[in-house]
Amino acid sequence: MSGLPETMVISITGDPSTPYEGGVSLADSLGSALLTVEGERHTVALQGISTCVDQAVAAYLIDLTLPLEDARCSL
Numbered sequence: 001m002s003g004l005p006e007t008m009v010i011s012i013t014g015d016p017s018t019p020y021e022g023g024v025s026l027a028d029s030l031g032s033a034l035l036t037v038e039g040e041r042h043t044v045a046l047q048g049i050s051t052c053v054d055q056a057v058a059a060y061l062i063d064l065t066l067p068l069e070d071a072r073c074s075l
Helices: 022-029 051-063
Strands: 010-012 032-037 072-074
Touching: 010 022, 010 051, 010 072, 022 032, 032 051
Parallel strands: 010 032, 032 072
Antiparallel strands: none
16 A cells, blocks of 8 residues: 555564564565564563664654564564
């Protein structure tokens, strides 16, 4: 649909519920930017756990700024 912003997918390498590869595949399917998070957890966005992730999410939600290609954060 025209006029919709680009999307961002966050995928955690050690997510016990959603395999990392699933996030990579989703980002590829949607043509989305991918933010890779090194760690073991299911959710991380806006949880106060990673300043890196929270800043990337805030930049996207406020300004629609996507992370750079191959962007990575760690927990």
